[in-house]
Structures are given as structure tokens and as C-alpha cells.
Amino acid sequence: MLKLTDVEVVFNPNTPYEVRALRGLSLKVERGDFVTVIGANGAGKSTLFNAIAGTITPTRGTIQLNNRDITRTPEHVRSARIGRVFQNPLLGTCPGLTVHENLALAARRGRRRGLRPGVKRAERSVFADLLAMVGMGLETRLDSDVGLLSGGQRQAITLLMATLADPDMLLLDEHTAALDPNAAAQIIDLTVSLAAERHLTVIMITHSMQQAVSVGSRIVMMNRGELVFEICGGERAAITADDLVRRFRDLARGDELSDRSLLE
Numbered sequence: 001m002l003k004l005t006d007v008e009v010v011f012n013p014n015t016p017y018e019v020r021a022l023r024g025l026s027l028k029v030e031r032g033d034f035v036t037v038i039g040a041n042g043a044g045k046s047t048l049f050n051a052i053a054g055t056i057t058p059t060r061g062t063i064q065l066n067n068r069d070i071t072r073t074p075e076h077v078r079s080a081r082i083g084r085v086f087q088n089p090l091l092g093t094c095p096g097l098t099v100h101e102n103l104a105l106a107a108r109r110g111r112r113r114g115l116r117p118g119v120k121r122a123e124r125s126v127f128a129d130l131l132a133m134v135g136m137g138l139e140t141r142l143d144s145d146v147g148l149l150s151g152g153q154r155q156a157i158t159l160l161m162a163t164l165a166d167p168d169m170l171l172l173d174e175h176t177a178a179l180d181p182n183a184a185a186q187i188i189d190l191t192v193s194l195a196a197e198r199h200l201t202v203i204m205i206t207h208s209m210q211q212a213v214s215v216g217s218r219i220v221m222m223n224r225g226e227l228v229f230e231i232c233g234g235e236r237a238a239i240t241a242d243d244l245v246r247r248f249r250d251l252a253r254g255d256e257l258s259d260r261s262l263l264e
Contacts, residue, residue, distance in 0.1 A: 001169075002028070002029040004062075004064075005061055005064075006025075007025045007063065009022040009059055009225075022225045023226050024226070025226060025227060026227075027220070027227060032201055033202070033217055034202045035218045036215060036216040036219050036220075037205045037206070037220055038244070042224075044222050044224070045205045046205070052082065052171060054077070054078040057071070057072060083169070085170075085175040087178050092155070095145065095146055097146060098143050099146055100124065100127060106162070108165075130164075133190070133193065134156045136153050138157065152184075155176075155183070159190055159191065177207065209244045213240060213244055218230060218231070219232070221247070229247065
């Protein structure tokens, strides 16, 4: 479904500030896969997402989605088929608009829009049912300004918005890292539920070893712009967070071990 072949991203090429963020990276994600990506800061995880989403164009290599080459397809075109949730809950919603208005915008992603009403009364019950599954009382706040909600509530709405139009790919960029433990657990539960119910194809970046071993069907580790190992199948089912930390320590060298956030 998603296929990256020999993708390389070089910033400031041929200068003293050259950085090779991705180094010939190849990755294949099948429909319905849930891949968790781990790695130290600077490993290239966010650059990988930016290349998939179209925020940056690879220096070399190809990216295919559903057997179509999207390597140079603009980000706004890809956004119709690729949903993304960022670490910052403020980035995924429009403050000043209500919960209903935000969801209505997301429901129309990728569709042609005219001079018709953007918010329809008939949608209220549908959106209320969606919000009820979150368990945060949001089904009673359809007319509330999103800017007045907590970070966890906004992230839950962002996640629903990213999946309303049934995207071909969902990118989760440390989407629980800025939340308190209770809200983070609720968002992870919602993530797992949505992925299962809608048969979503998901790639999730996380610094939490516990999340990495408890969520998803595959684990891949990045280091210095490369994929250095992958765990799936029976090995994936049996691995623990401590096992994963040991695997990281075996592979890491020098200052890479100073990334304490990965090892906590």
C-alpha cells in the first residue's frame, strides 16, 4: 500500500551544514498494518513523516501510495488521502470554530466544495455518536469553541478529524507526548479502537517503549536516517519494553545513548 524505495533526504547539500536525514531508506506498509516507529532524537523519524506527507521532497528515491508514485505530489493534494496528527494538540483543530464546525470541515476533506452550508443539522447525531465513544463528554459540547477544550479533548477531536474521511494512511507523530498520563491513555485507547473498527493503515512515532510493545503489529527502529531493525509476527507478540530497551542499547553507540527520553 505504502512503499518507500531508497528514499534519501539531504538538507543543505554540498555545504558545511549538510545533513543526511534519511539514507536510502526503504519501507513497505501493507493495508491494515499498524507500525510503531522508535528511535533516538535525530534518527529521522519526523523527516520520514514529512517525506510521506509531502512536506518535504526527497533528494532521491520514490514514494508510492496504492501503486501511484506520489514522490513529488504536493502536500495539499496528498492530505486528501493521508491523515496526520501532531504532538501539539493545538495544531489539529481550528480555534474559534465549534467542535461541530471542525468535524464538518474534516468530513469534507478531499471533496469538492461550493456555496452550500458547511454545517448541516443532520450531521449532529452522527458527530455526537462519534464523540460519545471517546468517553470525555464531548458529545454534549458540539457547540463549544474548540479553543476552550483541554489538550486531551482537542487531541481526541483531531484524531477523529484525521480519520473521518477514511484516509489511506494515518500518520501519528508522537500524538500523546504532550498529554498527561490519563489523557494519553484515553487517546491511545481511541487510536487502537479507530484503527481496528475502520481497518486503518497506521504509522505511529513514539518515544514510549511501553506504547511500542503494546500497540500495533510491527515495530521498526530508526537510527541515523536508516531502518536498523524490524520486529513482527511471533517475536513482536512476545517482546517486552525491557527487551526493546536492551535491543536499542545493543545497537546504539556513543552519544546516542544519551537520549534518555527513549530509554525511560
